[in-house]
Amino acid sequence: MTDINKIPARDQIVCIMKRMYQQKLTSLSGGNLSIYDAENNFWITPTAVDKGNLTSDDIVMFNERGEFSGNQRPSSEYPFHWGIYKKRNDICAIVHAHSPALIAFSIAGKVPNPRITPVSFQTCGEIGFAEYASPGSQELGYAIAEVFGRGFNIVILENHGVVSAGMNLIKAYERMETLEYTARTLIYAKSLGEVKWLQPGSTLESWMNPVFTGEMVPIQDASQDTSDIKKLLAKIVRRAYRQHLMVSTSGSASARLNRNDFVITPYGVDRNWLEADDLVIIQKQTRQSNNAPSRLVELHRAIYKKHKDVESIMTSQAPYVTAFAVTGTPIDTRSIPESYMLLRTIPQVSLADALQQPEEVAGLISRQSPALLIENLGILVTGENILHAFDRLEVVEFSARSLIEAKALGGLKPIDDQEIARLNFM
Ligand SMILES: [Zn+2]
Numbered sequence: 001m002t003d004i005n006k007i008p009a010r011d012q013i014v015c016i017m018k019r020m021y022q023q024k025l026t027s028l029s030g031g032n033l034s035i036y037d038a039e040n041n042f043w044i045t046p047t048a049v050d051k052g053n054l055t056s057d058d059i060v061m062f063n064e065r066g067e068f069s070g071n072q073r074p075s076s077e078y079p080f081h082w083g084i085y086k087k088r089n090d091i092c093a094i095v096h097a098h099s100p101a102l103i104a105f106s107i108a109g110k111v112p113n114p115r116i117t118p119v120s121f122q123t124c125g126e127i128g129f130a131e132y133a134s135p136g137s138q139e140l141g142y143a144i145a146e147v148f149g150r151g152f153n154i155v156i157l158e159n160h161g162v163v164s165a166g167m168n169l170i171k172a173y174e175r176m177e178t179l180e181y182t183a184r185t186l187i188y189a190k191s192l193g194e195v196k197w198l199q200p201g202s203t204l205e206s207w208m209n210p211v212f213t214g215e216m217v218p219i220q221d222a223s224q225d226t227s228d229i230k231k232l233l234a235k236i237v238r239r240a241y242r243q244h245l246m247v248s249t250s251g252s253a254s255a256r257l258n259r260n261d262f263v264i265t266p267y268g269v270d271r272n273w274l275e276a277d278d279l280v281i282i283q284k285q286t287r288q289s290n291n292a293p294s295r296l297v298e299l300h301r302a303i304y305k306k307h308k309d310v311e312s313i314m315t316s317q318a319p320y321v322t323a324f325a326v327t328g329t330p331i332d333t334r335s336i337p338e339s340y341m342l343l344r345t346i347p348q349v350s351l352a353d354a355l356q357q358p359e360e361v362a363g364l365i366s367r368q369s370p371a372l373l374i375e376n377l378g379i380l381v382t383g384e385n386i387l388h389a390f391d392r393l394e395v396v397e398f399s400a401r402s403l404i405e406a407k408a409l410g411g412l413k414p415i416d417d418q419e420i421a422r423l424n425f426m
Contacts, residue, residue, distance in 0.1 A: 005168050009035040009043040010059035012169050016095070017045060019272065020173070021052045023244075025099040025180060028052055030161075032075035034094045035169055036085045040064045044081060046072030076136040083145030084165060091148070093169035095176045098161040101183035102176075106156050112183040115198045116326045117317055117376055118207040118295075118351075119250040123178040128152030132159050154179055170270065174248040181247045181319050188323035191407050195326050198351075198376050206355040210267075210295055217286045229255050229386075230263055230276035233312075236390050241271040245318045245393055251378075252294035253314045254304075255386050260284060262304055266291030296380070299354050302362035303382060310365070310382045312389035317378040320400035325378050331400060334414035339399045340423055342392055344368050351376045368424075371396060 004012050013033050020026045020033075028051055034044040042062040045051070049058050049072055060070035066082075068074050075081075081094050105112050114124040128147040133140035144163055147155045154164040154175050162179065166172035189195050198204060222230070233255050240246040240253070251271060254264035261283045265271075269278050269291060280289040282301065287293060294300075300313050316322075324331050333343045347364045354361050354374045364372060365382055371392060372380040379396050383389025406412050415423075 004170055008056070009037050009041075010056040010061075013043060013045060013059050014054050014056050016169050016173050017051050017054050020095075020097060023177065025177065026051055026097050030098040032077050032081075032096050033169065033173075034078070034081045036092045042081070042085065044074050044078055046070070047075050048073075077140075079136065079138055079141035080144045080163070083141040084148045084163070087145045087149040088165070090167060091153075091165040092167055093172045094163060094165045095169070095172045096161060096163045097176055097180075099176070099180045101180050101187055102156065102162040104187060105183055106161055107159055109158060111156050112179060112186055113195075113197065114179065114182050116182060116185060116189075116195060117250075117322070117378065118198065118204055119317060120178055120182045121198060121204075122208070123248065123250075124175055124182065125153055127179070128155040130155050130157050132157075135160065174270070178248050178250070181244075181317070184319040185317075185322045185326060188320055188404050189327050191404055192323055192329040193327040196328055196375065203350075203352045203355065203376070206352070207295055210292075210297070210355075215286045216290075217283075217288055220288065222281075226257055226263070226281070227276070229257060230279050232386055233263060233265075233279060234274050234276040236386055237265060237271050237274045240314070240316070240390065240393065241274075243394065245316045245397060246271040247317060250317045251315060252296055252300070253312070253386075253389075254294075254297075254300045255312045256304055256310070257281070259308075260305075262300065264297055264300055265294045267294050268292070296354060298358040299361060299380070302358035303365055306359075306362045307365055307382070309367075309384060312383045312386045313380065314383075314389045314393050315374070315378060315380045316393055316397070318393075318397040318400075320404055321373075321397050322378045323404065324400055325373050325375055328375055331373060331396070332403060332412055332414060333399065334420060335399055335402060335406075335412060337415065337419075337423055339395055340415065340420065341426065342395050343371055343399065344424075346371045346373050346379075346396075348373045348375060350374075354380075 032045045046058045058072050060074040062068045111127045111129050114120040130143045130147045164172050164176040249268050252265045254262050256262045263279045263281050280287050280293040331346045333340050370382050381392035
């Protein structure tokens with residue numbers, strides 16, 4: 001994986017700002033990023049520069065005495081960045097954005113609760129709230145720094161936006177991106193029903209402390225076939241990120257290598273920069289890679305064992321389909337023939353069962369049920385090959401979106417039973 005922590009601070013800022021803009025998390029002029037480096041210098045984005053075309057020469061540096069240098073003027077919001085660094089010496093990077101779903105919470109005076117999935121909760125933690133003060137003012141700086149001082153790593157700013165922080169820029173960014181998608185999921189879930197919040201206890205414990213650790217074996221030279229499958233899977237994961245089907249480090253994908261072995265995404269590795277060598281090969285009780293496998297590895301294994309026709313499996317926390325998962329709302333696939341043909345009926349399972357009873361849950365998969373809605377997680381799809389599984393993933397997110405949007409128009413008029421019976425024979 002590209003390790004952006006190894007590049008100079010100004011280049012990291014340009015890289016993450018471009019990613020933020022491409023992900024539609026900031027407008028041309030909004031948002032600002034900063035890094036506090038080991039020499040006590042503080043680097044920040046400039047004011048009034050097109051964030052879509054930022055270059056490293058545009059980044060402004062402050063020294064320890066607070067004097068700045070560079071080709072541009074610093075962001076007018078630099079006082080609160082200073083304030084946070086003074087308050088917390090474990091924070092070395094800050095991301096500030098005016099991303100749409102978090103702005104919705106900000107202007108409604110609310111804080112999104114990340115206890116919808118283990119990844120959201122683990123990535124974001126508890127969320128703070130800072131009361132309104134004018135942008136760029138010292139007063140705003142004090143208000144935000146005070147909330148960070150209480151230990152929060154993400155703070156919603158009333159009628160303004162969001163600030164996230166971390167030990168490095170990618171961690172701060174992943175928090176903000178994950179919370180934006182959490183906020184979208186919560187907004188979409190509103191039209192479906194009550195959210196079933198993730199409770200502290202055994203499910204969360206199983207997530208944090210997975211059963212499968214698997215003895216690590218040295219990475220051997222892979223066959224040409226294995227290398228090709230790994231390259232294709234990594235490419236599809238990066239595409240899933242660009243298509244908003246995977247976010248930061250969330251979402252899993254795997255592909256069968258032979259009767260017993262498969263290759264799967266690693267746990268906790270950024271999906272946007274995933275490379276073939278980051279993937280983990282699972283062979284019986286061993287794994288090849290320095291990375292830990294995705295948390296649902298035992299469910300992937302059980303599905304491959306039980307279903308010889310399944311060649312690829314993917315899970316996603318894409319926001320529309322996850323809105324169904326976190327409210328426990330069944331996905332009605334009788335919308336258009338193309339969706340029904342690809343998705344058929346989608347059984348629902350609890351996250352606890354997906355983690356702790358993989359064999360039983362694998363038994364729910366069939367040609368008539370090639371996907372599973374996993375409560376407090378998202379969707380799992382299977383496919384006859386990698387592209388087939390990816391197609392299902394796209395279709396299920398599109399279908400979930402259409403169902404939510406159709407609610408505003410009076411709801412779904414499902415395809416009738418006679419036509420469904422006919423489609424079942426196709
Ligand atoms: Zn702002």
